[in-house]
Amino acid sequence: EDKVVQSPLSLVVHEGDTVTLNCSYEVTNFRSLLWYKQEKKAPTFLFMLTSSGIEKKSGRLSSILDKKELFSILNITATQTGDSAVYLCAAVNSGNTPLVFGKGTRLSVIA
Amino acid sequence: ETGVTQSPTHLIKTRGQQVTLRCSSQSGHNTVSWYQQALGQGPQFIFQYYREEENGRGNFPPRFSGLQFPNYSSELNVNALELDDSALYLCASSWGQVRDYGYTFGSGTRLTVV
Numbered sequence: 001e002d003k004v005v006q007s008p009l010s011l012v013v014h015e016g017d018t019v020t021l022n023c024s025y026e027v028t029n030f031r032s033l034l035w036y037k038q039e040k041k042a043p044t045f046l047f048m049l050t051s052s053g054i055e056k057k058s059g060r061l062s063s064i065l066d067k068k069e070l071f072s073i074l075n076i077t078a079t080q081t082g083d084s085a086v087y088l089c090a091a092v093n094s095g096n097t098p099l100v101f102g103k104g105t106r107l108s109v110i111a
Numbered sequence: 112e113t114g115v116t117q118s119p120t121h122l123i124k125t126r127g128q129q130v131t132l133r134c135s136s137q138s139g140h141n142t143v144s145w146y147q148q149a150l151g152q153g154p155q156f157i158f159q160y161y162r163e164e165e166n167g168r169g170n171f172p173p174r175f176s177g178l179q180f181p182n183y184s185s186e187l188n189v190n191a192l193e194l195d196d197s198a199l200y201l202c203a204s205s206w207g208q209v210r211d212y213g214y215t216f217g218s219g220t221r222l223t224v225v
Contacts (some may be wrong), residue, residue: 004153034213041199041219042115048213061119086216090155098144098167099214 002027004091006102015111017079021105023089024071033065033072034099035054043088046074079109114138115217117202122221124192132187132220134202141206144214145177145183148199160185174191197224 007022007094032050036043047056048061049065049072061081065072076083084102086106114137116219119151120223136143142161158170160179174190189196199221201216 002113006153039202041221042216044202045213045215090153098146098156098159098169099154101146101155103153107169 001067001095002091002100004089004100006087006089007103010059010106011108013107015080015109016109017109018075019079019107020078021074021087021089022071022074022108023102024098025089025091025100026061026070027091027093028065029093029095030070030091032092034090035063035072035074036090036091038086038088039084040103045105046087073094077109079107080108081111083107084109104108115140115202115204115215117200117217117220119220120218121223123222123225126192126194127225129188130192130222132186132189132200134185134204134220136183136185136202137215138170139206140204140215141183143179143183143204144200145185145187146201146203146221147171147196148195148201150198154201157187159171192224194224197222202214205220 011086022064035046047063052067060077061072088104090101117134118133144159145157148154159167163179176188179185199219201219202217205214
């Protein structure tokens, strides 16, 4: 059975800190890994990673995929209170199948 | 601003009742999927429709059913509601295969079964 495991499940940091969120996966015929940010209801798309070792960046957020070790990390530098959210990691395989989500990491950034 | 809209935003139902949730896909998207997200959990796949045909289903009982219409909007129907059906129901749309383009999620419907 395909599965995605995220760690830690929750994290509290101070503004300005740098955080690293982890996501490991076991997915048959893996194709891509996606990161989403969920603040209240709708998860919003952050990154899609398909190739190993290529970092994707968007402002203070960056992510990288390791297809050999079957994991991905999401880094957030200089955290702000607006980064407080649940960060979801999801994997998709090469067939026409849906996303398999992890439980998410709840990040709380305090001033 | 998300292009996927869901209605209603909140709903309270009694155990044993039936409920219909609605989703309007983002313009141009022909694939829609439904997910159930219980409190403190990641979204769990219910089913997916592509051009009005169901083409994938998760581990949910038959009392969870759906439809996709010619305009690619969609409905999720749940019969004989149980307390454990209380959750956030998310609709997500994409153009073509999700593996290439990812999903756009709606804001969800919060269903409470009492």
